[in-house]
Amino acid sequence: GAVVSQHPSRVICKSGTSVKIECRSLDFQATTMFWYRQFPKKSLMLMATSNEGSKATYEQGVEKDKFLINHASLTLSTLTVTSAHPEDSSFYICSAPTGTSYEQYFGPGTRLTVT
Amino acid sequence: SQQGEEDPQALSIQEGENATMNCSYKTSINNLQWYRQNSGRGLVHLILIRSNEREKHSGRLRVTLDTSKKSSSLLITASRAADTASYFCATDQGFDMRFGAGTRLTVKP
Secondary structure, three states, X not given: OOOEEEEOOXXXXXXXXOEEEEEEEOOOOOOEEEEEEEOOOOOEEEEXXXXXXXXXXXXXXXXXXXXXXXXXEOOEEEEEEOOOOXXXXXXXXXXEEXXXXXXXXXXXXXXXXXX | OOOOEXXXXXXXXXXXXXXXXXXXXXXXXXXXXXXXXOOOOOEEEEEEEEOOOOEEEEOOEEEEEEOOOOEEEEEEOOOOHHHOEEEEEEEEOOOOEEEOOOEEEEEEO
16 A cells, blocks of 8 residues: 655754655655644644645644645655754655545554654 | 555445444454544544543544454434545554554445
8 A cells, every 4th residue: 555654754953953754655656745733642734735746735833844744756755854953853644545535544654763 | 564454445325324344453452443534634532541541522523442352333413514624543552553454434425
């Protein structure tokens, strides 16, 4: 079945640095991908919708300059957390609809820890 | 990989009927969550049930959790056409979340 990968699976970085997270659809093309974050013991929160070839659509309250999203190809979307702070520590997960059905596939997630 | 597995993959019912979707998982969990997704949109959180809870209600939604069977069910009562969407369960294992592939629910008016 369709698979979505994320890289890295875990990352630890220092405050002030930037971290890039990749989301790839492995055997299908995804014109749209979704980025979520999850705080401990909380539900997922949709951050933005990544659109291939155009600007991402951000949810209310999500800082566009803080969380840069680039959907450079039909199989790759990247989320860059810029000037990371400890409060950015979270679990980030992406998902992609296959486009041919109503199925949605999720990446395994990236655990970001900012020290 | 997908931890939760929803069953059925697709469900079609008439407006007013009840819809039941099931989710099974394999490892111990802290909580289990149900989400819905309208076509082409992101996930919307519906309900969270903790591992020490057996049943939870929210409006027309009823969720049960059986940790001995590692399964959960989502019941939508008195369904409406607007309930047409994909429904996903997600298991929270403390460090990561795992999603199933979802159940596509179609409610016919």
